[in-house]
Amino acid sequence: MTCYQEVSCPKCNSIKIxxxxxxxxxxxxxxxxxxECKTKTFMLDYSYKACVYGMTEKIVEMAINGSGIRDTARVLKINKNTVINTLKKRKVALFR
Ligand SMILES: [Zn+2]
Incomplete structure:
Protein backbone atom coordinates (compact mmCIF):
# COMPACT_ATOMS: atom_id res chain seq x y z
CA MET A 1 0.00 0.00 0.00
CA THR A 2 1.32 3.43 -0.89
CA CYS A 3 1.49 5.65 2.13
CA TYR A 4 1.61 9.38 1.86
CA GLN A 5 2.91 11.43 4.73
CA GLU A 6 -0.48 13.01 4.91
CA VAL A 7 -1.21 14.10 8.43
CA SER A 8 -4.73 14.64 9.58
CA CYS A 9 -6.30 15.47 12.90
CA PRO A 10 -7.17 12.31 14.86
CA LYS A 11 -10.40 13.95 16.08
CA CYS A 12 -11.90 15.67 13.06
CA ASN A 13 -9.81 14.20 10.21
CA SER A 14 -9.07 17.69 8.98
CA ILE A 15 -5.92 17.95 6.95
CA LYS A 16 -5.59 21.63 7.76
CA ILE A 17 -2.66 20.92 9.98
CA GLU A 36 -14.74 23.68 15.16
CA CYS A 37 -12.36 21.04 16.44
CA LYS A 38 -11.61 20.78 20.13
CA THR A 39 -8.23 19.19 19.52
CA LYS A 40 -5.70 21.94 19.29
CA THR A 41 -2.39 20.18 19.34
CA PHE A 42 -1.70 16.51 18.93
CA MET A 43 1.13 14.18 18.21
CA LEU A 44 1.08 11.41 15.72
CA ASP A 45 0.47 8.14 17.40
CA TYR A 46 2.45 5.30 15.87
CA SER A 47 -0.59 3.07 15.96
CA TYR A 48 -2.37 5.69 13.92
CA LYS A 49 -2.28 5.18 10.17
CA ALA A 50 -0.25 7.86 8.47
CA CYS A 51 -1.89 7.27 5.12
CA VAL A 52 -5.26 8.66 6.12
CA TYR A 53 -5.99 10.31 2.83
CA GLY A 54 -5.80 7.09 0.82
CA MET A 55 -7.55 5.32 3.66
CA THR A 56 -10.53 7.65 3.50
CA GLU A 57 -10.97 6.88 -0.17
CA LYS A 58 -10.78 3.15 0.51
CA ILE A 59 -13.32 3.35 3.33
CA VAL A 60 -15.78 5.27 1.18
CA GLU A 61 -15.22 2.94 -1.76
CA MET A 62 -15.84 -0.14 0.35
CA ALA A 63 -18.97 1.39 1.84
CA ILE A 64 -20.31 2.23 -1.60
CA ASN A 65 -19.60 -1.31 -2.71
CA GLY A 66 -21.73 -2.60 0.13
CA SER A 67 -19.19 -3.57 2.77
CA GLY A 68 -20.38 -3.25 6.33
CA ILE A 69 -18.52 -1.18 8.88
CA ARG A 70 -17.12 -4.25 10.59
CA ASP A 71 -15.89 -5.76 7.31
CA THR A 72 -14.30 -2.51 6.24
CA ALA A 73 -12.48 -2.15 9.55
CA ARG A 74 -11.25 -5.73 9.40
CA VAL A 75 -10.04 -5.57 5.79
CA LEU A 76 -8.29 -2.22 6.21
CA LYS A 77 -7.00 -3.17 9.67
CA ILE A 78 -8.33 -0.02 11.25
CA ASN A 79 -10.62 0.82 14.11
CA LYS A 80 -14.37 0.49 13.60
CA ASN A 81 -14.78 4.02 14.95
CA THR A 82 -12.43 5.34 12.28
CA VAL A 83 -14.70 3.85 9.65
CA ILE A 84 -17.80 5.34 11.26
CA ASN A 85 -16.22 8.78 11.65
CA THR A 86 -14.94 8.78 8.10
CA LEU A 87 -18.32 7.88 6.67
CA LYS A 88 -20.03 10.52 8.82
CA LYS A 89 -17.51 13.06 7.65
CA ARG A 90 -18.14 12.17 4.03
CA LYS A 91 -21.88 12.00 4.67
CA VAL A 92 -22.03 8.46 3.39
CA ALA A 93 -25.23 7.09 4.87
CA LEU A 94 -24.56 3.40 5.06
CA PHE A 95 -25.12 2.54 8.70
CA ARG A 96 -26.48 -0.93 9.09
ZN1 LIG B 1 -9.10 18.65 14.48
Missing amino acids: TKSGTNGYGKQRYYCRNS
Whole structure:
Protein backbone atom coordinates (compact mmCIF):
# COMPACT_ATOMS: atom_id res chain seq x y z
CA MET A 1 0.00 0.00 0.00
CA THR A 2 1.32 3.43 -0.89
CA CYS A 3 1.49 5.65 2.13
CA TYR A 4 1.61 9.38 1.86
CA GLN A 5 2.91 11.43 4.73
CA GLU A 6 -0.48 13.01 4.91
CA VAL A 7 -1.21 14.10 8.43
CA SER A 8 -4.73 14.64 9.58
CA CYS A 9 -6.30 15.47 12.90
CA PRO A 10 -7.17 12.31 14.86
CA LYS A 11 -10.40 13.95 16.08
CA CYS A 12 -11.90 15.67 13.06
CA ASN A 13 -9.81 14.20 10.21
CA SER A 14 -9.07 17.69 8.98
CA ILE A 15 -5.92 17.95 6.95
CA LYS A 16 -5.59 21.63 7.76
CA ILE A 17 -2.66 20.92 9.98
CA THR A 18 0.27 23.07 10.96
CA LYS A 19 3.45 21.74 12.47
CA SER A 20 4.05 23.27 15.86
CA GLY A 21 7.47 22.18 16.94
CA THR A 22 8.46 19.04 18.75
CA ASN A 23 8.07 17.85 22.28
CA GLY A 24 10.97 16.99 24.57
CA TYR A 25 11.35 13.59 22.95
CA GLY A 26 11.74 14.96 19.45
CA LYS A 27 8.28 13.93 18.37
CA GLN A 28 6.60 16.20 15.90
CA ARG A 29 3.70 18.10 17.34
CA TYR A 30 0.83 19.25 15.13
CA TYR A 31 -1.79 21.91 15.42
CA CYS A 32 -5.32 21.49 14.06
CA ARG A 33 -6.55 24.61 12.29
CA ASN A 34 -10.17 23.52 12.14
CA SER A 35 -11.90 26.09 14.36
CA GLU A 36 -14.74 23.68 15.16
CA CYS A 37 -12.36 21.04 16.44
CA LYS A 38 -11.61 20.78 20.13
CA THR A 39 -8.23 19.19 19.52
CA LYS A 40 -5.70 21.94 19.29
CA THR A 41 -2.39 20.18 19.34
CA PHE A 42 -1.70 16.51 18.93
CA MET A 43 1.13 14.18 18.21
CA LEU A 44 1.08 11.41 15.72
CA ASP A 45 0.47 8.14 17.40
CA TYR A 46 2.45 5.30 15.87
CA SER A 47 -0.59 3.07 15.96
CA TYR A 48 -2.37 5.69 13.92
CA LYS A 49 -2.28 5.18 10.17
CA ALA A 50 -0.25 7.86 8.47
CA CYS A 51 -1.89 7.27 5.12
CA VAL A 52 -5.26 8.66 6.12
CA TYR A 53 -5.99 10.31 2.83
CA GLY A 54 -5.80 7.09 0.82
CA MET A 55 -7.55 5.32 3.66
CA THR A 56 -10.53 7.65 3.50
CA GLU A 57 -10.97 6.88 -0.17
CA LYS A 58 -10.78 3.15 0.51
CA ILE A 59 -13.32 3.35 3.33
CA VAL A 60 -15.78 5.27 1.18
CA GLU A 61 -15.22 2.94 -1.76
CA MET A 62 -15.84 -0.14 0.35
CA ALA A 63 -18.97 1.39 1.84
CA ILE A 64 -20.31 2.23 -1.60
CA ASN A 65 -19.60 -1.31 -2.71
CA GLY A 66 -21.73 -2.60 0.13
CA SER A 67 -19.19 -3.57 2.77
CA GLY A 68 -20.38 -3.25 6.33
CA ILE A 69 -18.52 -1.18 8.88
CA ARG A 70 -17.12 -4.25 10.59
CA ASP A 71 -15.89 -5.76 7.31
CA THR A 72 -14.30 -2.51 6.24
CA ALA A 73 -12.48 -2.15 9.55
CA ARG A 74 -11.25 -5.73 9.40
CA VAL A 75 -10.04 -5.57 5.79
CA LEU A 76 -8.29 -2.22 6.21
CA LYS A 77 -7.00 -3.17 9.67
CA ILE A 78 -8.33 -0.02 11.25
CA ASN A 79 -10.62 0.82 14.11
CA LYS A 80 -14.37 0.49 13.60
CA ASN A 81 -14.78 4.02 14.95
CA THR A 82 -12.43 5.34 12.28
CA VAL A 83 -14.70 3.85 9.65
CA ILE A 84 -17.80 5.34 11.26
CA ASN A 85 -16.22 8.78 11.65
CA THR A 86 -14.94 8.78 8.10
CA LEU A 87 -18.32 7.88 6.67
CA LYS A 88 -20.03 10.52 8.82
CA LYS A 89 -17.51 13.06 7.65
CA ARG A 90 -18.14 12.17 4.03
CA LYS A 91 -21.88 12.00 4.67
CA VAL A 92 -22.03 8.46 3.39
CA ALA A 93 -25.23 7.09 4.87
CA LEU A 94 -24.56 3.40 5.06
CA PHE A 95 -25.12 2.54 8.70
CA ARG A 96 -26.48 -0.93 9.09
ZN1 LIG B 1 -9.10 18.65 14.48
